């Protein structure tokens with residue numbers, strides 16, 4: 001029997017930080033799993049290195065479900081981003097190994113293709129409306145069929161989702177950047193620029209918008225009603241995601257589709273959202289929701305209730321996660337859309353291979369497993385740098401959801 005011989009926790013910061021678990025079997029097969037938790041990444045590195053790696057050595061790499069149950073139930077302490085991201089790293093690496101042993105790309109092990117390619121959306125942003133419109137034009141001319149639009153709210157310093165350099169990275173400072181927030185200013189401004197996007201470019205593509213947990217349920221209801229004429233593909237995280245029952249109120253008032261779940265980590269955290277049909281798209285991911293084994297369970301529950309997938313795919317999900325996401329997206333019947341922001345060029349010096357983009361769709365690698373390799377020499381050129389996500393304060397100085 002082949003056994004797990006080595007499990008290494010690799011931390012590197014090529015443009016931004018990634019935590020990767022690399023498992024090597026006694027037969028010399030190597031599997032990769034992403035275990036990145038932006039701004040709290042070393043907690044996962046320690047969870048893996050100090051608590052999970054000793055449990056993995058000597059185990060049968062083929063027993064993916066059993067390993068998942070062993071690590072989850074065996075911890076006694078349930079759920080939560082650190083635990084679920086660490087388990088995801090192990091689970092993804094074991095699926096990579098299984099694909100390599102079978103000589104098949106991962107999507108074949110998950111049931112094979114359900115579609116020709118994976119529809120993605122990318123991020124257009126601007127410091128003002130003209131800059132946003134230019135950015136939307138850029139993505140449409142690149143062939144994207146779906147674009148998320150965010151513009152900085154005038155008069156408040158800095159907000160989420162606005163790209164500064166070539167690639168958006170919110171965890172950019174050594175200590176958390178303090179940004180300000182004004183709900184009324186946002187509610188007056190955001191619906192107008194979404195209208196401006198539709199006026200200029202029409203309705204022949206999907207338009208998305210991320211509210212980033214900033215509104216109360218009744219404010220989110222007002223926002224959803226207000227943007228109905230712009231026919232959004234979705235409004236994302238209209239209110240903090242952990243309050244599942246709050247989505248009932250939003251639902252009662254608007255037909256704007258709702259997506260949530262990028263910060264949620266288990267089937268229990270999305271159960272009410274899905275079974276009560278309070279959302280249209282579930283944004284849980286391979287990396288933060290316990291790996292392929294657990295995310296597949298969430299996706300199946302969602303399918304029963306006509307909820308589709310719309311997995312998080314920001315720059316903080318490594319190329320390993322993105323590859324895993326695309327294999328799963330290709331193979332599940334209730335796929336909706338995949339977020340895809342790309343990565344800084346340095347990240348591609350460390351991670352080679354992975355999905356390719358053509359006509360607004362991602363296509364997985366046909367290599368066995370995930371199809372991504374890790375370059376140790378390149379990684380050594382990008383030592384770990386600590387960076388934090390920002391925090392937001394209301395105009396009166398009190399802390400708001402970032």
Ligand code: GCO
Pocket residue numbers: 038160170171210212262312313314315316339389
């Ligand atoms: C998105 C997200 C991100 C997050 C980021 C936090 O929808 O893409 O909201 O951009 O802010 O992943 O690290």
Ligand code: MG
Pocket residue numbers: 210212236237262
């Ligand atoms: Mg988001």
